[in-house]
Amino acid sequence: xxxxxIKVLIVLAFSMIMVSCGSSQKDEANIYFGNLNTLISKIGSxxxxxxxxxxxxxxxxxxTGDRKYQxxxxxxxxxxxxxxxxxxKDENIVNDIPVMYxxxxxxxxxxxxxxxxxxxxxxxxxxxxxxxxxxQFLDDAIKLExxxxxxxxxxxxxxxxxxxxxxxxxxxxxIYFNKSLKSFSKSRDNLIYIASMHNNFxxxxxxxxxxxxxxxxxxxxxxxxxxxxNLNPDELAFLISVKGNMGFYYYxxxxxxEAEKLLLQEFEFHRKGNxxxxxxxxxxxxxxxxxxxxxxxxxxxxxxxxxxSIESETANISDKILINxxxxxxxxxxxxxxxxxxxxxxxxxxxxxxxxxxNKKLTYISDVLNNFMIKSINQKHQYTxxxxxxxxxxxxxxxxxxxxxxxxxIYIIRNISKxxxxxxxxxxxxxxKNKKILEQDLKRQxxxxxxxxxxxxxxxxxxxxxxxxxKKMKKLKNVDAExxxxxxxxxxxxxxxxxxxxxxxxxxxxxxxxQFIQKLSERFPSLTNNELKFCxxxxxxxxxxxxxxxENITEGSARVYKTKIKTKMNIGKESILNTYLKSI
Numbered sequence: 279x280x281x282x283x284i285k286v287l288i289v290l291a292f293s294m295i296m297v298s299c300g301s302s303q304k305d306e307a308n309i310y311f312g313n314l315n316t317l318i319s320k321i322g323s324x325x326x327x328x329x330x331x332x333x334x335x336x337x338x339x340x341x342t343g344d345r346k347y348q349x350x351x352x353x354x355x356x357x358x359x360x361x362x363x364x365x366x367k368d369e370n371i372v373n374d375i376p377v378m379y380x381x382x383x384x385x386x387x388x389x390x391x392x393x394x395x396x397x398x399x400x401x402x403x404x405x406x407x408x409x410x411x412x413x414q415f416l417d418d419a420i421k422l423e424x425x426x427x428x429x430x431x432x433x434x435x436x437x438x439x440x441x442x443x444x445x446x447x448x449x450x451x452x453i454y455f456n457k458s459l460k461s462f463s464k465s466r467d468n469l470i471y472i473a474s475m476h477n478n479f480x481x482x483x484x485x486x487x488x489x490x491x492x493x494x495x496x497x498x499x500x501x502x503x504x505x506x507x508n509l510n511p512d513e514l515a516f517l518i519s520v521k522g523n524m525g526f527y528y529y530x531x532x533x534x535x536e537a538e539k540l541l542l543q544e545f546e547f548h549r550k551g552n553x554x555x556x557x558x559x560x561x562x563x564x565x566x567x568x569x570x571x572x573x574x575x576x577x578x579x580x581x582x583x584x585x586x587s588i589e590s591e592t593a594n595i596s597d598k599i600l601i602n603x604x605x606x607x608x609x610x611x612x613x614x615x616x617x618x619x620x621x622x623x624x625x626x627x628x629x630x631x632x633x634x635x636x637n638k639k640l641t642y643i644s645d646v647l648n649n650f651m652i653k654s655i656n657q658k659h660q661y662t663x664x665x666x667x668x669x670x671x672x673x674x675x676x677x678x679x680x681x682x683x684x685x686x687x688i689y690i691i692r693n694i695s696k697x698x699x700x701x702x703x704x705x706x707x708x709x710x711k712n713k714k715i716l717e718q719d720l721k722r723q724x725x726x727x728x729x730x731x732x733x734x735x736x737x738x739x740x741x742x743x744x745x746x747x748x749k750k751m752k753k754l755k756n757v758d759a760e761x762x763x764x765x766x767x768x769x770x771x772x773x774x775x776x777x778x779x780x781x782x783x784x785x786x787x788x789x790x791x792x793q794f795i796q797k798l799s800e801r802f803p804s805l806t807n808n809e810l811k812f813c814x815x816x817x818x819x820x821x822x823x824x825x826x827x828x829e830n831i832t833e834g835s836a837r838v839y840k841t842k843i844k845t846k847m848n849i850g851k852e853s854i855l856n857t858y859l860k861s862i
Contacts, residue, residue, distance in 0.1 A: 307346045308391040308427060314350055315395075318357040328358045349392060352381045360399065375403055390426050394419045398430060401437060405444075407639060413441055432461035432471065439478060448482050455479060469506060470513050473499040477520050480527070489530050496524040518547040519557055526564050534572050541565050545581075554588040559597050566604045570611060582608045595632040599625060797862055804846050812839050817859040 314331075321327045332354040339347035359374040378396050385392040397419035404412035416438050423431040439454035459475040462468045480495035503509065503517040525540030541564055548558035562585050569578035585601045592598050602625050609617040794817065795810050805813070815825050822836035829836070840855060849858055 304389060305427070307389050308429075310346065311350060311353060311389065311391045311395075312429065314354060315357065318354065325358065328354060332358070345388070349381070349385055349389065352377070352384055353392060353395075356381050356399075375400075378403075390422050391429055394422050394429055397422075398434060398437070401441075405441065409441065409445065413438075416441065428461075432458045435461060436471075436475070436478070443478070443482060443485070446485070448486050451482050452479065455482065466506070469502065470516055473502040473516065473520070476502065477516075477523065480520075480523060484527055484530065489527050492527045493524060493531075496520055496527060500524070515547070518544050522557075522561050522564070529564065529568050534568060537568055538565075541568065549584070554591045554597075556594065556597055558588075559585075559592070559600050563600060563604050566608065570607065575611070578608055578611075595628055595635060599628050599632065602628065794862070801862070802847055805843065809839065809843050809846075812836075813843060813859055816840065816843075816856050819856055 317331070318328060321331075332351050335347050335351035335354060338344070339351060356374060356377045359377055378399055381392060382396045385396070387393055397415040401412045401416035401419065404415070416434065420431070420434045420438065423429065423434060435454045435458035439451045439458060442448075442451035442454060455475050455478045459472065462471050462475075464472070476495045476499035480492040480499065483489070483492040483495060499520045500517065503513060503520070506513070509517065521540045522544030525537045525544070527537075528534075528540065529537035541561060544561045545558075545565060548555075548561060562581055566578055566581045566585075569575070569581065582605050585604055589598060589601050592601065602621055606618060606621040606625065609621065791814055794814065798805060798810055798813055812825065815828070820828075822833045822840070825831075825836045825839075826833045841851075844851065844853065844855055847855075847858070849855070
């Protein structure tokens with residue numbers, strides 16, 4: 279039983295070591311991928327270096343066979359396509375979704391970092407085309423993050439808050455924006471993200487009709503950003519954007535002068551930077567609405583003219599639609615029917631083109647998803663077959679091991695049983711022999727004791743007769759002396775013969791006494807020879823009176839000897855010395 283427990287413990291310890299080693303290797307790989315991400319972000323504008331890095335990872339895989347490097351090679355390809363600013367937005371979608379799916383399938387949930395990155399990226403890609411699918415990817419990434427290492431958790435919370443915001447679930451959106459804010463460490467690198475959460479609070483409160491709270495949160499975002507002197511271009515652009523949002527909140531409160539000041543500040547920033555992105559176009563529309571409501575037609579015309587000038591530079595069709603709708607609203611205000619009709623035709627064309635492109639994207643995404651699902655099913659099926667083969671092999675191996683262990687166990691048990699029987703048989707023979715020897719010794723001892731008793735009786739009888747003859751000599755003075763002496767001589771001779779017969783027994787008794795004295799002297803070297811002799815007396819149960827007669831000392835002296843001996847033996851005053859000596 280003990281051996282079985284030890285074996286089980288060894289197996290468990292080995293399993294724990296293997297699991298620990300596997301976990302440690304995965305953690306190292308996750309860190310490795312994170313470092314690659316940091317490196318790519320630094321050399322993102324140098325495609326040659328990125329390609330060289332990808333080639334390096336592929337070469338590592340070919341030389342080592344380690345799947346980590348195969349995955350890292352594909353991951354670099356994905357990062358390169360995602361970060362390549364030369365690609366247009368539509369081209370980016372077309373190119374990086376298949377790579378993401380390939381990376382997901384290649385990783386097969388082996389490394390959490392890669393799974394989270396892919397789920398996070400796919401959530402971004404499907405945010406507008408398929409919000410439910412995007413939320414599913416995002417929730418999978420959050421679930422992995424919350425149960426393991428924290429790679430992008432604050433950003434994941436932020437994006438989920440945005441998805442909920444887009445779905446008009448503003449209460450839940452606030453919860454996730456707050457989670458994101460609490461997850462960010464208060465460092466210089468996170469300055470823009472912390473400010474962004476307050477801006478998100480403001481956007482959400484505006485949708486909920488709580489304009490005062492929206493202004494308060496926007497001011498907090500501005501304060502955080504302006505607390506740093508050297509803002510980078512992204513941080514500066516975001517600061518202007520927050521102020522533009524604040525201008526819109528003032529517009530909602532009918533504080534038109536403050537709204538105009540902040541919105542114009544954003545407008546000038548975009549115009550100086552020659553920017554025609556979505557944020558600049560939204561700013562134009564807000565200004566146009568402000569001037570429309572305050573009947574500042576001249577200023578509205580300036581905004582409309584600027585919108586016309588940047589339309590040709592605007593690549594996104596949805597942004598073109600926004601610009602033309604703004605222009606159309608102006609001409610409606612001016613009652614310019616021809617321009618309104620022209621713009622209507624143009625907007626119809628743009629909407630048709632936008633719908634066509636949307637359908638094209640949806641078709642493409644649907645095809646990609648279908649291909650991925652088919653590949654995923656095939657891959658899972660293949661994994662299932664391989665897993666089943668492995669299980670079958672493992673089961674057969676386990677059965678073989680069990681049979682081997684069972685056979686070895688039976689063999690060992692039989693051997694042990696056989697040896698035990700042989701040992702028992704030998705022990706039985708030895709016991710029988712010992713029994714016979716003991717019986718013979720006992721018989722001899724009984725004979726010796728019987729003879730001793732007989733001899734002692736004879737000796738006692740002889741001694742009595744001897745004493746009676748001496749008494750007779752004393753009483754009868756005329757007794758023949760020669761005859762009496764002859765009789766006494768014969769009696770003494772008889773006593774000597776009896777003592778000779780008892781010689782062997784007396785010798786045995788002397789030998790035992792010697793062995794006893796030797797044991798005592800070895801165990802208690804402080805005992806004197808005289809004290810050793812007294813120990814023999816005590817062992818024979820002699821009283822103090824008897825010892826005093828034998829040694830010609832007083833009874834008190836005999837008792838003193840006894841006390842000294844007990845002290846030297848350290849057996850305590852209450853202990854019985856005779857009993858203790860007999861146990862030695």
